[in-house]
Amino acid sequence: MARYTGAVCKLCRREGKKLFLKGDRCYTGKCSIERRSYAPGQHGQSRKKTSEYGIQLRAKQLARRYYGLAEGQFHKYFLMAERKQGVTGENLLRICESRLDNVVYLLGWGSSRAESRQLVTHGHFKVNGHKVDIPSYLLKAGDVVSIKEKSRESEKIQSALENNSARPVPQWLDLNREIAEAKILSLPEREQIAAPVEEHLIVEFYSK
Numbered sequence: 001m002a003r004y005t006g007a008v009c010k011l012c013r014r015e016g017k018k019l020f021l022k023g024d025r026c027y028t029g030k031c032s033i034e035r036r037s038y039a040p041g042q043h044g045q046s047r048k049k050t051s052e053y054g055i056q057l058r059a060k061q062l063a064r065r066y067y068g069l070a071e072g073q074f075h076k077y078f079l080m081a082e083r084k085q086g087v088t089g090e091n092l093l094r095i096c097e098s099r100l101d102n103v104v105y106l107l108g109w110g111s112s113r114a115e116s117r118q119l120v121t122h123g124h125f126k127v128n129g130h131k132v133d134i135p136s137y138l139l140k141a142g143d144v145v146s147i148k149e150k151s152r153e154s155e156k157i158q159s160a161l162e163n164n165s166a167r168p169v170p171q172w173l174d175l176n177r178e179i180a181e182a183k184i185l186s187l188p189e190r191e192q193i194a195a196p197v198e199e200h201l202i203v204e205f206y207s208k
Helices: 008-015 023-027 052-067 071-083 088-097 100-106 113-121 155-163 199-206
Strands: 125-127 144-147 173-176 181-184
Touching: 052 071, 052 088, 052 199, 071 088, 071 199, 088 100, 088 199, 100 113, 100 125, 100 144, 113 155
Parallel strands: none
Antiparallel strands: 125 144, 144 181, 173 181
């Protein structure tokens, strides 16, 4: 499946929740879900009773869109989560959270996950001193992520650093703003993950 390239605000309206897909705009009154909280399309405002399958599907789609993942990639992560010890749903979210592009976003080095993915692809970041340009690279506890020295001069990165300086950083990440470097203290516990996802519904969806 190709990556979605349409209007991302429609995705938030379809799921009925802010997915923070447009960066700073999502925090302003210009956010489309603030003005039109109903689903897009001709029948967006009609009320329909949703089946159990429909509820599970929406939970899966919401999580996929929140992290910006294609169906195949998301299902692959679910299978990985099943093989790990612990709660499958929590394992799934932990895997999604530990992606390099997601961590770059959480650190405030990109205004959205889409922008962070693009910045990673362009080779602006290092992991443990080595350049990594794979957005899906999964980080581990103890890994150190940093902005390449030359890349700190990038206008887009400088803008992100200035605009997101007040954004709170999750407790499982130790950020040194002065040297633009962060250490993964541990992979997040469920209460440290802000994703508006009901992961048990995703497990039920894939378990059918």
